[in-house]
Amino acid sequence: MRKVYIYKGFERFWHWTQASLIMFLALTGFEVHGAFEIFGFEKAVQFHRVASWMLIGLIVFAIFWHITTGEWKQYIPTTKKLKEQVFYYLFGIFKGEKHPTTKTELSKLNPLQRMVYLSFKLILIPMTVVSGIFYLLYKTIDQNNLVVVEEYPLEDIAFWHTLGAILLIVFLIVHVYMTTTGDTPTSNIKAMLTGYEDLEDTPIENESPKNIQ
Numbered sequence: 001m002r003k004v005y006i007y008k009g010f011e012r013f014w015h016w017t018q019a020s021l022i023m024f025l026a027l028t029g030f031e032v033h034g035a036f037e038i039f040g041f042e043k044a045v046q047f048h049r050v051a052s053w054m055l056i057g058l059i060v061f062a063i064f065w066h067i068t069t070g071e072w073k074q075y076i077p078t079t080k081k082l083k084e085q086v087f088y089y090l091f092g093i094f095k096g097e098k099h100p101t102t103k104t105e106l107s108k109l110n111p112l113q114r115m116v117y118l119s120f121k122l123i124l125i126p127m128t129v130v131s132g133i134f135y136l137l138y139k140t141i142d143q144n145n146l147v148v149v150e151e152y153p154l155e156d157i158a159f160w161h162t163l164g165a166i167l168l169i170v171f172l173i174v175h176v177y178m179t180t181t182g183d184t185p186t187s188n189i190k191a192m193l194t195g196y197e198d199l200e201d202t203p204i205e206n207e208s209p210k211n212i213q
């Protein structure tokens with residue numbers, strides 16, 4: 001095993017800030033929805049709007065970071081060892097079997113994680129954010145006295161936004177469970193906090209970006 005600096009400073013900042021904002025948006029959003037009362041409706045709306053602008057800002061920086069560092073390549077989907085990975089999570093893990101894939105700096109995500117995180121980035125987050133922006137601008141009058149968004153029924157916008165919110169909560173629950181399936185139950189969380197993780201020694205040729213695991 002060797003200690004590897006796997007999660008860079010910005011990556012950890014972005015990960016935990018995004019997680020906190022999503023949890024806060026879920027809390028305030030479902031209060032707006034009428035599921036419970038914590039801050040009061042008016043304050044919940046206000047907090048939800050401020051946090052949503054913060055999330056949009058964070059996403060802009062995260063897109064820039066993924067492109068400029070080349071980290072976006074970590075999310076290129078692959079079917080290689082995908083079946084083995086699914087079977088591992090369904091059965092192997094409960095029998096104490098070894099992980100079917102090896103984690104390296106150049107291939108941090110297993111094939112299932114690549115697929116799930118890519119869908120998160122390209123479908124779930126855009127669906128929630130775009131419907132949220134439509135919600136935000138609905139019937140807003142701009143400087144030219146034009147209504148910004150009105151051609152879509154508000155019920156449709158609310159439907160997609162609420163569906164996105166529910167799926168994000170499901171993702172969060174499954175994600176937290178999955179983080180406990182590393183070498184030890186806390187090794188993945190510690191790595192995302194400190195940046196460092198103990199990884200198996202792998203032959204150099206295994207670290208080629210082409211050898212996606």
Ligand code: HEM
Nearest residue numbers: 025026029030032033045052129132133135136158165168
């Ligand atoms: C950039 C992202 C987001 C934007 C721009 C946004 C915007 C909005 C807006 C404008 C509303 C209507 C209430 C109001 O006028 O403030 C709303 C409602 C809501 N938001 Fe968001 N939101 C975002 C992200 C999220 C996230 C990440 C979640 C949950 C994980 C969430 C959950 C909800 C829920 C549950 C409602 C109530 C929907 C309803 O009952 O119709 N939002 N959002």
